[in-house]
Amino acid sequence: MMIIVLISQLFFACAADQDEFIDENINDEEEVTEVYAEATIYYEKDNDKFAVVYNKNGDKKTFENGKKVGHIKEPAPDPITPPDDATNVEIIEDDAWTDEEAIDQTSPDTQPETDPELGQELSAEVQYWKDRFDHEWTNPENHLDSLDAHTRSKSKNLNADYYYLSWYIDGLSSMWQATGDTEYLDEALVLINNTLNDAVDVGGGYKGWPTSDGKEYPLYDSYYWRHVITIVRILHQSPNLRSTKDYQAQYEKLLEFSIKHIWDKWTTRGDNHIYRSRTHMASHWARLGLELYTITGDPKYKTVFDNISHGDMHNFPSNLRGQLQPHPNNPNAIIWASVWGATLPNGIQDTPHAGAVISFWVLAYEQNAYWTKNDIDGLIVTLDEVIWKDSYGSNFTKNVDGSGGYEIPWRLHEWLTLGRFSQKIQDKIKNNYNSYDNLRSYGSEALGIAALNAKILEDGKGVYPEQ
Secondary structure, three states: OOEEEEEEOOOOOOOOOOOOOOOOOOEEEEEEOOOOOOEEEEEEEOOEEEEEEEOOOOEEEEEEOOEEEEEEEOOOOOOOOOOOOOEEEEEEEOOOOOHHHHHHHHOOOOOOOOOOOOOOOOOHHHHHHHHHHHHHHHOOOOOOHHHHHHHHHOOOOOOOHHHHHHHHHHHHHHHHHHHOOHHHHHHHHHHHHHHHHHOEEEEOOEEEOOOOOOOOOHHHHHHHHHHHHHHHHHHHOOHHHHOOOOHHHHHHHHHHHHHHHHHHHHHOOOHHHOOOOEHHHHHHHHHHHHHHHHHHOOHHHHHHHHHHHHOOOOOOOOOHHHHOEEEOOEEEEEEOEOEOOOOOOOOEOEHHHHHHHHHHHHHHHHOOOOOOHHHHHHHHHHHHHHHOOHHHOOOOEOEOOOOOOEOOOOOOHHHHHHHHHOHHHHHHHHHHHOOHHHHOOOHHHHHHHHHHHHHHHHHOOOOOOOO
16 A cells, blocks of 8 residues: 655745745655554543554554544554553554444444434435545545645644645535534644644734744734634534533634634734735635624624725725626626736736635625625626636636636635535536546545535535534
8 A cells, every 4th residue: 555645845926015825736646665563452431432543554543432533644653552541451463453343343332312413314415525525535545635634733834834724624614514523623623723732922922833934924824714713603603512522612712812813913913914915815804804703793803804895905995895897708707806906907816816715705695794695696607607617627717807828726626615506516516626636636625615515505504503
């Protein structure tokens, strides 16, 4: 079996404020052949059953009460020892249980009662995307997104790794909302907590993640944390879930960090860190503001959302609403410049960075926050008839007005959120985007989004939030 070593090359491009980041991620694969020791540890704690399985490929899989709860690259230790407080321990050397064996052996003797909604079977469509996601996340022959995600989560963000980590968080969050399976939430929380553990004092009583040059950047914090704050908001709107396990404590910790070490830290350093020079960079703060307002009701957060959406952008001549224009050849399609107040086609918004704006607009529309169905319908036309025409197959254009030729594959992921309002877009995702080229980088994000789209198209909402 092969171990895939992922090598990501990061390219940086500076805007006027030297803070705009463009990813030209290239995945190279190197085949390494090595055989590791196999072992299985079974043990119990209180009334819970656990198994840790090390296989010959260097994988460590963990199971709890009939569920697979972890999969990382970690060879078996020598000697093999169980946790200190484990009981009924059985160590099986030179043998690795299969997933089915581990699930069977750790299944509770009596299944706990479950919420009726969470106990329902997944539809065929949601199950399809769940299977695709799980394969992308854990299969060693298929990029192993989980390994890359965990590696980036422990990187201290020295090379802006949290920028990329955010896409994995988004995929896991979408799968959790689509299926109701809290394993996806738990995995996301592990990754997020890894980053919190690596946060350091940066002065003023705040914590953060300086990069390799010793500086902090509002772009990296806001780009990453926009997906984290959405999880926090969904937990806020899911009180029944928060009453189980340690979710209430997790919610409170992440909310406190969001307010103090993300929002307060950057707002106290000046408006220029919030009202950014490009539409997509400002949209991150509009999203953070909306989510924090939904959670806390504090109008200061809504003020930022309103200003960036349609109000005073503080020293810039426009706002997101003011940027929007009809396409000259298709008036039903919406296009815009990424530079505030630019006259098109100057400064036309590129398609990859536009994805963050799209997912923000979708999120705001879903919460009945200013952005309307007319806006969403116009963006669907832009995607379907300008950027990603039927005749383009799996290809899409570099810019939102259809100019620039084809973009490199996979950089359309966040645009796919529009599929939850359009069966045609969802069908195009399945038939045209669901391919190696478009899934070869951070494909689990696209697959999670597709799963949530399918759930919303069927039922009008995801399993979460509850309210």
